[in-house]
Amino acid sequence: MTENNLLEVLAPVGDMERLYAALDFGADAVYLGGTAFGMRAASASFxxxxLKKACDEAHSRGKRVYLTCNTLPHNDEIVHLEQFVNDALAAGVDAMIANDIGVFSLIKKYAPDMEIHVSTQAGIVNYVTAxxxxxxxxxxxxxxxELSLEEIAEIKAKTPKDLEIECFVHGAMCVSFSGRCLLSQYLVNRDANRGECAQPCRWGYHLMEEKRTNEFYPVFEDEKGTYILNAKDMCMLNHIDKLAEAGVNSFKxxxxxxSSYYVSVITNAYRKAMDIYKSDPEHFELPQWLKDEVFKVSHRAYCTGFFFGHPKESQYYENGGYIREYDVVAVVDGCxxxxxxxxxxxxFNKGDEIEVLSPVGSPVKFTVEEMFDEYDNSIDTANHAAMKMSIRSDLTFPEHSIIRMKK
Known part of the structure; x- marks a missing residue:
């Protein structure tokens, strides 16, 4: 079982806005990508x-920053790794996440004291490899x-106590083994192992018989075809206790x-769930409002991955899209x-019921009875992007709290 003080909520960060969202809503640590060597080319903005600014902000709040360096670089890229590592050192990065064994060795060479986390792309499934x-x-x-809780517990039991265990607990799943996929590269020449996945597993597919060119047949009897490779999203919010008991240190x-909204809501949910667990590990139970939070972001149908054995319902065949029931209508600047x-x-309009999510407590609902533009003129609708405005209310919320509305 993991000690309480070693439990970490680890949030994803794609830019500075999302960094502030993660920190505001309770992340213990964040992981982000530089301008190279990361598995999310589209969000490589640091x-x-x-990167230095991000580290300074996180460290000022007592939080940690992990930098992804987990692609499989080719010969013409590896020569740039030394500068990448030096930039990480200068910025004050707390750890680097690596996959490739050569990259691992070069990080040790260029930054002997840098903490290294081995990426999930390495496919660690046994204690010998760990x-x-x-x-x-x-x-x-x-x-x-792809590991069960029992397998994780055995790895924890048969590895040194100071080797930390991190597991993905929420978000998109990959149909391929721990993200090792060639499908995108073959179909559209975008290498998933270098951060450029086009997500062809989310596409709809039909069959075509070779002698009947251009006659397409659905894999199932549905005119839309089938999303046969499409995985559900993972959600382990209700099972924080079981993960901790298996020995997981970092909940990723x-x-x-x-979006920053996604980062805020999901980080907040796991932060509060973790705090509930820490306060009374023997009687872990979440309030219904907290269980509902994970459904208030864009998401696919949820599953629990492989944690409870081979998943029987981890694929979703109806479509490749997201379920989205709430819109962010404003962000609090102050009260x-x-x-x-x-x-x-x-x-949004006067008369609408809105809900405010803050890092403190549960969401608060109320009806907008009066609102004003930045010049204090009474208005009936807020319909200009990024307009400054105010809502009449005696309620107070911290800066960066989120105002949302059900669609």
Whole structure:
């Protein structure tokens, strides 16, 4: 069983806005990508200067920053790794996440004191492999996503106590083994192992018989075809206790390409669930409002992955899209004088019922009875993007609290 003080909520960060969201809503640590060597090319926005800014902000709040370096670089890329590592050192990165054994060795060479976490792409499924990475100098292993809780517990029991165990607990699943996929590269020449996955597993497919060119047949009897490779999203919020008992130290949320709203809501949910667990591990139970939070972001149908054995219902064949039931309509800038001052994100009107999510407590619902533009003129609708405005209310919420509305 993991000691309480070793339990970490680890949030994804794609840019500075999402960094603030993760920190505001309770992440113990964040992981992010630089401008190279990361598995999310679309969210690789942290150059050397911005990386330093991110680390300074996180460290000022007592939080940690992990930098992804988990692609499989080719010969022409590996020569740039030394500068990448030096930039990470200069920025104050707390750990680097690596997959390739050559990259691992070069990080040790260029930054001997840098903490290294072995990426899930390494496919660690047994204690022998975990021990070998530990002997090479790894501080943490991010286990393959295809393991059960029993297998994780055995790995924890048969590895050194100071080797930390990290597992993905929420977010998109991959139909291929721990993200090792060639489908995208073959179909559209975008290498998933270098952060450029086009997600062809989410596409709809038909069969075509070779002698009947251009006659397409659905794999199932559905005119839309079938999303036969499409995986559900993982959600382990209700099972924090079981993960901790298996020996997991770091609870990793997937989603560096997701919105700041997603980062806020999901980080907040796992933060509060973790705090509930820590307060009374023997009687872990979540309130219904907290269980509902994971359904208030864009998501696919949820499952529990492989944690409870081979998943019988981990694929979703109906479509490749997301379920989205809530819109963010504003973000709180401050509260004073019976007003909630905010920045508009999406249109909403006087008379609408809104819900405010803050890092403190449960969401608060109320009806907008009066609202004003930035010049204090009474308005009936907030319909200008990013407009400054206020809502009449004696309620107070912290800065960056989220105002949302059911679609």
């Amino acid at each position: 150059d050397a200067e911005l 021990n070998e990475f530990y002997n090479m100098g790894a501080k943490r292993v991010v286990l393959a996503r 949320i997937e989603g560096r390409a997701k 004073s004088g019976g007003r909630i001052y905010c920045t508009q994100k999406n249109k």
